[in-house]
Amino acid sequence: MTEIIDGEAVASEIRDGVAECVDTLDEAGVQPGLATVLMSDDDASKTYVSMKQQDCEEVGIAAHDIEIDPDAPAAELYDTVDELNAEDAINGILVQMPVPDHVDDREVLRRTRPAKDVDGFHPENVGRLVAGDARFKPCTPHGIQKLLEAYDIETEGADAVVVGRSDIVGKPMANLLIQKAPFGNATTTVCHSRTQDLAAKLGDADIVVAAVGVPEFIDGSMLKEGATVIDVGVNHVETDEGDSELVGDVDFESAREVAGAITPVPGGVGPMTRAMLLYNTVKAASQQHDIEIEL
Ligand code: NDP
Numbered sequence: 001m002t003e004i005i006d007g008e009a010v011a012s013e014i015r016d017g018v019a020e021c022v023d024t025l026d027e028a029g030v031q032p033g034l035a036t037v038l039m040s041d042d043d044a045s046k047t048y049v050s051m052k053q054q055d056c057e058e059v060g061i062a063a064h065d066i067e068i069d070p071d072a073p074a075a076e077l078y079d080t081v082d083e084l085n086a087e088d089a090i091n092g093i094l095v096q097m098p099v100p101d102h103v104d105d106r107e108v109l110r111r112t113r114p115a116k117d118v119d120g121f122h123p124e125n126v127g128r129l130v131a132g133d134a135r136f137k138p139c140t141p142h143g144i145q146k147l148l149e150a151y152d153i154e155t156e157g158a159d160a161v162v163v164g165r166s167d168i169v170g171k172p173m174a175n176l177l178i179q180k181a182p183f184g185n186a187t188t189t190v191c192h193s194r195t196q197d198l199a200a201k202l203g204d205a206d207i208v209v210a211a212v213g214v215p216e217f218i219d220g221s222m223l224k225e226g227a228t229v230i231d232v233g234v235n236h237v238e239t240d241e242g243d244s245e246l247v248g249d250v251d252f253e254s255a256r257e258v259a260g261a262i263t264p265v266p267g268g269v270g271p272m273t274r275a276m277l278l279y280n281t282v283k284a285a286s287q288q289h290d291i292e293i294e295l
Contacts, residue, residue, distance in 0.1 A: 002256045002257075002259050003260065003262075004256075004261075004262060004263075004264055005147055005150075005230075005262065005263045005268055006267065007143075007147060007264075007268040007269055007270065007271045007272050008267050008271050010146060010150045010271075010272060011143075011272050011275035012275075013150075014272070014275040014276070014278070014279060015275050015278060017279075017295060018059045018275070018279055018282050019059040019060060021294070022059055022060040022061060022282060023060075024291070024292075024293050024294075025282065025286065025289070025291055025293065026060070028289065028291045030285055030289050030291060031062050032060075032062070032091050032281050032282050032285035033061065033062040033063075033064055033089045033092070033281075033285075034056050034061055034064065034090070034091065034094060034118065034277075034281045035065075035066060035084045035087075035090045035092070035093050035094065036049045036053060036063065036064070036065055036094050036096065037067075037068065037077065037080060037093070037094065037095045038065075038066070038068070038096045039067075039068040039070055039072070039077050039095070039099050039100060040096060040098070040099065040100070042098075045096050049065070052094065052274065053065055055274050055275075055278055056281070059278055061278060061281055061282070064089075066080060066084075068080060073102075074102055074103040074104065077095070077099065077108060078107065078108070078111055081108060081112055085111075085112070085113040085116060091116060091281060091285040092118035092280065092281040093113070094118060094119055094277070095112070109121045109123070110122065110123060115135070115284065115287060116284060117136060118280035118281050118283075118284055119138060119139065119168075119277075120136035120137055120138040120139070120142075120172070120280070121138065121167065121168070129175055129176075130175055136284070137172070137176065137276075138169075138172040139272075139277050140168065140169050140173075140269060140272070140276075141169060141172045141173035141175075141176050142276045142279075142280075143272025143273050144173060144176075144209060144230050144269060145176055146272060146276070147263065147268075147269070147272060148207075148228070151228075153228050153261060155177060155183050155184060155186040156185040157185065157186070157187070158206040158207050159186070159187050159204055159205050160174075160177045160186040160188045160189070160205060160206065160207040161189045161190075161202055161204075161207070161209070162177070162188060162190050162191065162211065163192075163198070163202075163209065163210050163212050163217075163249070164192065164209075164211030164212050164213070164232070166211065169209075169211040169232055170190060170192075170209075170211050173209050173211070177209075186206075186207060189201055199221075202218065202222040202223060202224075203222060203223070205227055206226075206227055206228065207227065207228045208223065208228070210230065210231050210232060210233060210248070210250050211232035211249065212249040213233060213235065213249065214235070215233070215247050215248075215249070216235075216247055216248070216249070216250065216252075217233075217249045217250070218250045218255065220251065220253075220254030220255045220256075220257050220259075221254065221258075223255060223258045223259060225258055225260075226258075226260035227259050227260060228260055228261045228262070229255050229259045229262040230262075230263050230269060231250040231252070231262070231265050231268055232249065232269050233247070233248040233249030233250070233265060234246065234265065234270065235247050235249070246265060246266050247265060248263075248264075248268075250262070250265075252264060252265065279295060282295065283295060
């Protein structure tokens with residue numbers, strides 16, 4: 001019987017834990033604050049930012065919403081980040097990507113104070129993650145690790161295949177899976193668009209993490225019987241009726257016939273990514289104020 005991994009339920013537990021931490025911080029006179037910075041007219045980016053703000057409010061984190069005209073000079077964004085770095089009420093800074101072409105996104109990441117970099121993308125935080133001393137684990141791979149933990153999925157000694165090598169999902173996911181740590185210790189292969197014979201690699205995998213961005217790219221025939229399948233993909237496709245439908249990078253119907261456990265889209269990884277941002281924000285607040293919390 002294939003287990004459908006319920007990301008909404010696990011994310012809800014994470015949010016409850018975060019809300020308790022917010023109470024602990026509140027008793028010590030601290031309200032955690034997250035600044036979201038939007039420099040885009042893109043509807044999807046706007047929606048993501050407003051969802052993040054709503055999530056914050058639900059657990060008692062103060063959401064500070066900063067919007068910058070996408071045509072403004074890059075310096076306006078850099079200066080905003082500098083100001084937020086220095087602002088005591090702000091514990092976490094999230095600049096919604098992508099930023100306009102005239103802005104150097106790497107400069108934005110480098111400028112964000114590592115202690116407030118709740119996305120975990122600053123080079124110092126990336127280095128710490130690779131070194132096994134993470135300050136903030138990036139939200140999506142961390143959320144996936146929490147799903148594996150919640151469903152008792154053994155990673156130790158498992159053969160894992162991560163499809164995708166982006167800085168935000170594929171690379172940090174692979175790094176977490178190879179760590180000498182709980183829900184690590186997997187033998188991990190990272191695949192990408194130049195990989196030869198992806199199907200053979202997937203066919204040997206006990207755990208597959210699909211972060212490709214191609215609708216229903218991986219189907220059941222490519223998977224090993226009983227594999228755990230984590231679908232990161234978020235793809236909007238048009239149905240035969242002309243409606244828009246959200247699908248993952250995995251063909252859910254054929255994959256569920258073969259998999260031991262599988263995340264649905266929506267309702268799998270997505271809610272976890274959102275919950276882990278809250279987790280990192282309270283963690284940042286506790287570190288900055290030296291207040292112990294139980295996360
Ligand atoms: P990127 O586009 O940055 O990376 C995609 C990766 O897939 C690249 O490494 C690319 O290889 C690889 N790839 C593309 N085509 C193939 C192929 N034919 N065979 C093998 N590998 C291939 O995407 P992201 O990592 O940012 O996102 C991936 C998906 O996850 C997207 O659908 C995105 O929307 C979603 N997402 C979902 C989140 C959530 O919370 N649920 C969070 C973040 C992302 P190469 O490097 O060679 O180009």
